[in-house]
Amino acid sequence: MNLLLASTHYGAWTPPLYSQHGGSIDKLIDVVHVFMFVIFIPWAIFFVYCLMNFRARPGHKATYTPIKAKVSKYAEVGVAIFEAFLLLGMSMPVWADYKNNPPAPDQRLEMRVVAEQFQWNFHYSGPDGKFGATRSSLISASNPIGLAEDDPASKDDIVRVNECHLPVDKPIYLRLTSKDVIHSFDIPTMRVKQDVIPGMEIPIWFTIDKNATTDSIRPQMKTVVPMDKAEWYKVRHLVAAVDHKVKDEVVLAKGADLGADLTKGKELLEQLRKKGLTELTLEPRNPLEIVCAQLCGNSHFKMKAQVMTHTAEDFAKWLTESSKKPEMQTDF
Amino acid sequence: MSHHEMSVEDVKKHVRTYIAVFVALLVFTGITVGVSMLGQNQGWTVTTAVLIALFVASIKGSLVACYFMHLISEKSMLFGILALCAFFFLVLLLIPVITVSDNVGVH
């Protein structure tokens, strides 16, 4: 399976997990699938047995009377009981936890996420902890959320487009809204998904694992891809993890892109092959992405944002630095 | 009873019922309007107003269904189907409740 799914650490089953609540979701997924196999395999064996044993052949006659199948009753009741267990024992508690227990206001990082065709706008309150007012009449390409400059609370606010900085190990509380159509806020690696609906503000919250800073997970995802498996599609988001050398000549420097564009990317791979490079050591340019999970128009597939996770100190540093430069607010 | 084998006498009896129902419907229409005006003057709560209005409308509706549409003399098979329909109708009417009440977001 790993071969088929490409040889990265992105996994053959669920993707890697960097959030605290995600473990219980994964566990449920695993248990359900085990359950499914436990039902399906005996079922399939019995099926095949019947197909072989009861085929029409000379001298073989069907029996009119139905078999007395207590087993089927047990199986049906068993299925029902197990479903009840899945529901009551696993799914509902997780969901209740996911929905009912928001982190206390003084312990969380609160921010606003405003979705639109086709970008994610992130609004941080800045060091003062107060969100500036927004007005739809002020919205423009350079002020995507319509932040009111005349509101003092907006002075230190930070607005970022398609770039989201988050601290690890601190509850994050997002208030999701949309300006136009329905989007869906999805971070597969965090097991977070929530539709973003215009006219509503929907909160979600989660906490990122302590050691899941971008800088530390990127190298974990390092992988070696043989040149003949390196199709452009599979490597387009990956960069060279080390200097690639052929006879001491660096043909692909560390951090180099494999090309964001189909033709150029293919050419580059071709060149590398010609130069005699046999394998690539790669890592994701950015391992954490926010994607849009709800069809929202022709560029829905491109609607994504990069998540940069930082330690508490780094995040605080980023926050103060970014808010100090008001002209940076809408610089994207 | 099926209308199939109805005698002229039966029909004449029916006609008298129809007239009575007609009068009742007109009276109830008057009541609805009157009550609603009263309610507006007295400043009843929306719930009261809705309940009364729907109550009167239901009476009128039942009269039409039972007598004009002869529901009162139909067989139980039809009731079964209409009960099913009524149940799903109620489910439909729950949609607003569930959309508004149990959503983590705010409108």
Added chain:
Amino acid sequence: MSGHHDHSHGHHDHGHDLPFWRKYIFSVDHKMIGCQYTVTALLFLFFGFTLMMIMRWQLAYPGQAIPFIGQYLSKDIAADGVLVGDGYNAFGAMHGTIMVFLAIVPLAVGGFGNYVLPLQVGAPDMAFPKLNMMSYWVYFCGGVTMLTSFFIKGGAAASGWTSYPPLSVFASSGQTVWLLGMVLLITSSLLGSVNFIVTTVQMRAKGLSFFRLPFFVWAQLVTSFLLLLAFPPLEAAGVLQLMDRLAGTSFFMPSGLVFSSEPQTHMSGGGSPLLWQHLFWFLAHPEVYVLILPAMGIVSEVIATNTRKPLWGYKSLVYSVIFLGFMSFIVWAHHMFMTGMGTTLSTFFQATTMVISVPSVIVLTCLILSLYGASIRYNTPMLFALAFLPMFAIGGLTGLPLGLTASDIHLHDTYYVIGHFHYVVAPGTIFAMFAGIYYWFPKVTGRKMSEFLGKLHFWPSFVFINVVFMPMFFQGMAGLLRRQYDQTEQLHGSIAHGLTKMSSYGAWLLALAQLPFIINFFYSMFKGRKVDANPWESTTLEWAAPSPPPHGNFDKTPVVYCGPYEYSVPGKSKDYCPQHVAMEA
């Protein structure tokens, strides 16, 4: 419409002197209407599949020109032969719409239901023959309306088959055409379902009590109730969306929308996007059972005949589908778990979703236990019917993690969902449809389809359809989202790309595997082996009529003496006792 000449010879023997257009075009005979439905629906099935094959090219080779056909596609759909984003979305939305509303439902209900149901209940025709004809032509107009939307400015509807507003209200005029088409299709279904219910309840042959009805009839009856009561809310929703698009109302448009940086102050606002989702899924969940129930009905008929023994647990089958039908009205919001639903509601809908899986389990159990002690004949219809069982099991089981909110967080809107429902509708329903076609072909034409070509159709289809859909579960697990014009734009999409290619190749090979079927279908119609009225030695009433049945169906009005599946009754000379033959003591 090409299908009308196909069944001509079928009616030569019964010399009513109807003009051509009364006999083949505006026919009121349920059998001709059934054939019209079948052929039209098969053409749409083929068309829907073609759209998907084109989309699968873009998925496997994003940004590369589509071979052969790319250059002929209009500018709204493809630029320089490369599918564009809007074109992909339009094809996707239309694939879903066509497959569900124009292919499978008309085939399963309009085609099989119309042809077989009156015969199986021993009726001379449907209760309302003219209404029946109308319902076909309204469906036909709905189909043509949908197709024209490909040619108007801006292209066909591109907001998914689910048409969620506000996106669908902002969308180009293809969406309006989609809505008009849907209103026609819904009307057609309503007319049809009234006809089916009345026919089943009022026109059963003498002696044919409800518990002697073939299971297929039961499945159709429940299906008709689903259509009757679930479709109108979508019709209402369609009207509301039309109002939003054409009359500028705001039923689904909340206040304060800003579209491409322009505040939408010309609208009143105050609407609710979630309202559409509720009304849509209130139909669309029962609709998925509309797709599966007739399929279960067909499979049961084929299995009963070819196991040569009574169906196991006929009554529990009947109660299960009734319960299934009822429950299907109260699970719809499991498609909306990610809309911000709180714990109360999600608990309710998860619970009903788990409950509804129980009758499916019972149906499948009954069918598989019917195999025990059987004498299974492996002919083509039986192969397809048997393949239905494990495929439906896989599709159904993968519904469970979707029905549990917690796991749905990760799986919602990923290819896992696509995998789940294609397992039920493609190797599930489509295979059942194939089984039905092979099974009843001799009744319709008096000729059998070729067994050799049939097996040449079955085996590759079985293999390749799994190649198409199995990888989707793994992709979905990896987080790959559905409705992606270019999956490799995202990190996890690019990583799962190998599987995408595999799936695409599977789809194209699957198309090749349909060639034997198409050849077989037309060849056997004219040149197939002639057979008598009851070639499978079956018990239900349709086999009591001549093949093809004349106008009015039965030579002599049948009377029913026993249950539907009296096979291998001990002490009888033959291994089957037809329903219309009084059993010797």
Added chain:
Amino acid sequence: MSTTVIPHDLEPHPLTGMYNGKFGIWLFLASEIMLFGALFSTYVLLRVGAPPGQWPAHGSEILNVPLATLNTAVLISSSVTMVMSWAALKMKKFGSAQVWLTITFLCAGAFLVVKYFEYTDKFHHYQVWLNDPMPVGGHEVTTIKGHLTADSPKLECSEKTGAFNIPEYVIITPDGDHGSSGHGEAVRVEGSKIKRISNFGPRHSPYLATYFTMTGLHGLHIVGGMVVILYFMLVGGAIWKRSPEKYTNRIECTGLYWHFVDLVWIFLFPVLYLL
């Protein structure tokens, strides 16, 4: 052509007590209940979810209750005449049945005429929403309802949205206190001050959207019923001659439909006009 005899085309089936047509029409009505159910559901949702002030406290603030009461009476009458027509047929009095049928048709027509006046009245009534409050008749207002005067420029629709473009200016005679027209002095409002302008048509507000959609759909049902009734007024004699029983049945089915349409109105009236 068809020698096929459909069982229970005329005589009732013992299980349901109904002939095919009647059973069919009841099933159809069940589906209609679900259709209007969805619309009522929409009404409730939009009303409950509306921010304060967006929805009128009572429909009578905007709509004409006396006219609608009249219409209710008209429709109820038509229901009675319809059932009388059927009763007459049962008594084998074809002539008077046709008379009752004709009265039903005329009532339906009258209903539509009244509805037409109600509709056009709404389309000639306007509301202007302002960017900033301005003084009108001694109060600061953010919105003005009223009629445009003759010298107000003609409003044009935007091609993209279908809504009125903001005109250069409008001259509007504000409504009196209770929505009656023609009070107060006409005011001139510059286009730059206008946020939005709309007549009291469907796009005006969720309330009117619901009103027009529900009554419009109901009106279409009336029109459909009228077509059927007209058909039987014209060819009834021929069917009666061929089979009196068949004709009686058809009128019964038509009646069932017609009473249902009446029944829907009985609910629409209080819901839209009075609440």
